[in-house]
Amino acid sequence: MSSVLRFAVRRAGWAMVVVLASVTLVFTLMYGVGDPCVGKLGANARPEQLQACHVQLGMDRPLSVQLLGYLGITPGPDGVRHGLLQGELGESLVHGDPVTEVVWRRLPRTALLGGLALLFQVVLGVAIGVAAAVYRGKPMDTLLMSFTFLMISIPGFLLGIFALHGPAFLLGWFPVGGYGVGAMDHVRHALLPSMVLGALGAATYARLMRGELVDTLSLDHVRTARAKGLSPTRVLWVHGVRNALIPVVTLIGLDLPLLVSGAIVTEEIFAWPGLGKLALESVVAMDAPIVVGLVVVISVAVQLGNVTADLATAWLDPRARQ
């Protein structure tokens, strides 16, 4: 058990490094390369206005000092520490709301969309992969693999636009974008966007699952199990699918950043007021505190997911604990 514990500690340390690096990168981009004051005051702001804004935001200090202040290690311009360590992420430059409040309000929405999408893509992907492996070399295999190939090559937004226009707008099966009112309505509105997001992701899982299952089913112990007279169904699920699922669990962890990228595009198309849409709007408006705050929350979420996936892999497969 202690090997799992050591693994967990090491893994958590690395997660913190990743979060810190992501924050540093985006902080430098937003405050060092870009100028949030131009976003706040507009492109026609006078130099003295910009100057005043820079002083007000503490941007007259070196970037490294600003970053330490943002992290809450050193005091801000007003002499008080209020940063990440204190659980504060500043206020929006556009509407003045606290970043934590804005992000917390939207986090459950993206979690709903992303969670449903993840569910769709894993279930659909594993099902397609198992079916293709079982019918290996038959027309069914060709059909399923061609479908996944198309899904890998189609731009997500194209699929989204057509899903919104066809099943939602023309056929009326789904709401035409938006978020809805009330819990059940939110889920109803989330169905189509998460299916689009999930269909795109499922292709990768299906191809991985098929490959792993084909490899696993040709292993000696599986042949032995079959020779002992175990039923084909039992051999497939207990000896095949269970083992082939290990890399799938690993992929879920690795896949989370991709899900975030997908959410940015999907939320924009379906007018889903989550973190992705917020990210796009805030980047365009150069609302630096929101953008950096989003990176904090998103990278922490991705790392939590990653650590969970890694621990699950280590639990399933002792070889992975090294």
Next chain:
Amino acid sequence: MGWRGWRDSRVLVGLVLVVAVVAVAVVGPWFSPHAPDTQFREQLLGNGALGTRGIPAGIGDVTGHPLGGDTLGRDVLARLLHGGRVSLTVAFVGSLVAVTLGLLVGMYTGYVGGAWDRLLMRLVDLMLSLPFLLIAIAVQAVVASSNIWSLCIMLGLLSWMTLARIVRAKTQQVKGLEYVQAARSMGASPVRIVFTHVLPNVLGPVWILGTSLAASMILAESALSYLGLGVAPPTPSWGSMLREGQELLGYAPRLVLLPGLMILLAVFGFNLMGEGLRDAQDPRHG
């Protein structure tokens, strides 16, 4: 055609698609009937063509504009032809940046090892866990004079990691081969060994990955353009045409379908080539 036949001809079909799309982008603009940003308000948005809803003239409606006009009265054929240049330049130059960087890092870390190897591989792990599109849109928003070249460099800098990992593994493998050890014992310099013995051996996987990289660059560029953070207007790209056309999807679906089809064909072609090449090298995948 059976599964076998299809599998064997994938590289060829992919190559044909890629060559066709490249030809459209390279040669196409010379045959373009109009400039991509000239507005023909009278002909393409005038009352004769449109009816009352502000729908631009469609396919075959106006002579001289075979694919009709877009929402601003610009010639769709001209924009499709010129837009291809943007998408494919990004695909090629972006992949080139990623491949060069990935090769250098992979061969260095694989051959030399040591502290730099550990550090750079940590960097690879780190960059692979960054939310790609979030970083990309942030970069595009702050880079003041965002043009096609800065876009290529950015996408390249965000995409070299997988390639570096694979090149590193292959380099380590080649380094242990007897003839390479023989070359080393005969006093060949590391640089010479890397370029004459290691490089030819890693080029196989590099071609495969480079092809898939080109596909994902096209997807990334079109997604950024679709979000309004790609190459600045009025320069056309297939992604930005899609963005401009989507509001008229119900009335003029070709404004979405045509650029969408071009993106799909290009990505499909590159992916097909990459998959075919991979299976040709490693038949186990079948």
